Amino acid sequence: MRQDLVLNNDKKVIFLILDGVGDIPNPDFSYVTPLQAAKKPNMDDLATRTGILGRIIPVDVGVTPGSGPGHLSLFGYDPFEYEIGRGVLEVLGLNMDLQDGDLAARANFCTIRDGVVVDRRAGRIATEETVRLCAKITAALPQVEGVEVIIRPGKSHRFAVIFRGKGLSDHLTDGDPHKDNKPVLYTTPKDSDAGFASKVVNTFMEKVMDLLQEEKVANGALLRGFSTKPAIPPFASNYGMKALALATYPMYRGIAKVLGMDVKEEPKDYAEMVTMLKNNYEAYQFFFLHIKETDLAGEDGNFVEKVKAIESVDRIIPDIYALNPQVLVITGDHSTPCPLKGHSWHPVPLLLVTRTGERDGLTFHEKNCVAGSVGTLYSKQLMSLVLAHGLKLDKYGA
């Protein structure tokens, strides 16, 4: 996109992202998709009256994206050029405060016998056990080698670590043998700048083993996915829009923060999300509303729940559109087809509600989106089209 063409105006753009909304015809439900089955009069009314349809390919043809690349491309960033590391995504997902220079890692509790990792997941201990062990580590190891250590428990045997201090490179190999019955593996620096970070992480791993040596099951920790906050050009300076993110799940607020969007506290439900949208409508030009339930149902392979999730979202559409945005985008960061019970590579259905479009006159679902006037774009091209419909792109050339 030619950022030199971006114009500043106060016209509002709303992205309503239904995580994993795209699906494929379901053999158990007469070969329709949840978007086809759902009763969504409000979306369909907007779609047929003033909408244009299309599809977006999150990363590349055939490529299944994770949440990081899925959202980066939605916001116009090339997902191969910009990457959010796994450690960073993990700490964001646990609602930890990630700062510039922080070294983030995913971690597992594990079982070690005589220097050998006999169970990388420590028998998948209960979450409460992980909470107890994390508290123990926090109390005993507030810092290592002069570097602050911040840990937070996740589900089951998982937790996340932030090392906060100066000079912490993320050019580290995993401190994890990745297989059971292998010796404990420490991190090694991938280049000379990472020597100190490697020493910090390895000292932490050793001290955790010392601290937990009396534990019967979880007596060690493995760390991996080392990463720091990526250097990504801020959304606001790319597009001339001050942006607000509203999401019930911390990971999506975290991704928004990485892009420099403002993030409000967690809305407790869709209704509160809409209230927060209304209360902040004047102060921003761009709004990212993230809906997780469509993806959860897709991951569970639960067609009925996915239909219900879409119908629930449909009920907040009138309140959103009553705010009179210049552009309302309803789409997903990727597809999560129920028959596949996971993210997929399928192009994602896109509804663009605009005053300046071709008016396709079609209801919103995968099959109609194939026929829509937007055609099939890469997700990273969407922002350019959205800016055009927001009258935020200048003419190129005389």
Add this chain to the structure above:
Amino acid sequence: MRQDLVLNNDKKVIFLILDGVGDIPNPDFSYVTPLQAAKKPNMDDLATRTGILGRIIPVDVGVTPGSGPGHLSLFGYDPFEYEIGRGVLEVLGLNMDLQDGDLAARANFCTIRDGVVVDRRAGRIATEETVRLCAKITAALPQVEGVEVIIRPGKSHRFAVIFRGKGLSDHLTDGDPHKDNKPVLYTTPKDSDAGFASKVVNTFMEKVMDLLQEEKVANGALLRGFSTKPAIPPFASNYGMKALALATYPMYRGIAKVLGMDVKEEPKDYAEMVTMLKNNYEAYQFFFLHIKETDLAGEDGNFVEKVKAIESVDRIIPDIYALNPQVLVITGDHSTPCPLKGHSWHPVPLLLVTRTGERDGLTFHEKNCVAGSVGTLYSKQLMSLVLAHGLKLDKYGA
């Protein structure tokens, strides 16, 4: 495009370019577009009998092109790689003769008080005033610093300047403060090669101020958009087709000249355009016919006039197709939707009349073009497809 695959043959290709033809459903006319509303039996007959439809994106998704990039891409040039400067477009639009090495600029008459530009447009003086002042400058300043000066009046306070001499670089900043109530701003060279050009322009600006010091309103000139004829590979050598341009508006004849096309005198109407086409049919392989009226109606937001323009063009189709071209392309350089009263980013409807196509069996308008077998291409890809249908592209590989 792989130019090494281009074959030479005498088969004829005609590009009938309806400037700004693309449109969007019009709320004041039952949500149809001018192409949908127009009675165009001849185009629709060709479209349904032997046509294929598609859409072309002039520059990039969401990007609204000017006339320069719009046409460059139609003729297969990457509009980001090749650029026609604003000064060059201005002198071409005023039908001035631009030669290699000429330095072209757009100019305004302005009002200066005590060295401050108090009105950049000199109260938008009447065109007749600009004609008088240009004549005065031409008489007094046939040359500056040994460089020939050629000026021509435009509309209202606007005129264009060509500096003709050796060693004139266009790497100059604008001699224009771009805002009222700022001091007169002279050009500065962007690099050391442009020192002489900067001196020539600044001396011209000073001498104009001296000459016009007794004028009450327009007592100075501001020059901007400095550019020279761009180094663009000639159309004929790219595609192995000798090309003729027929256009009623000078800017489009000028763009054709920049690409090395032959340009005949101005046809006075569509009938004469067709006569010129017939009279020159044997001597060329490629014909660029430019129709301006569709764009003018779009810029005015005048749906009825745009429909009429399309219907007028339809009446010359039988005479054009009677010449039996191998390929006839009917499309635009960009869309100019009436509801937007200006150029836009919307993909442009494309009709390719060919003997070697998929035969979509559809009439020619925006909605059918979404469903056409050509799909949606970038305009710069069109020439390759046209060469293929012209049997002018060799097989790639064994």
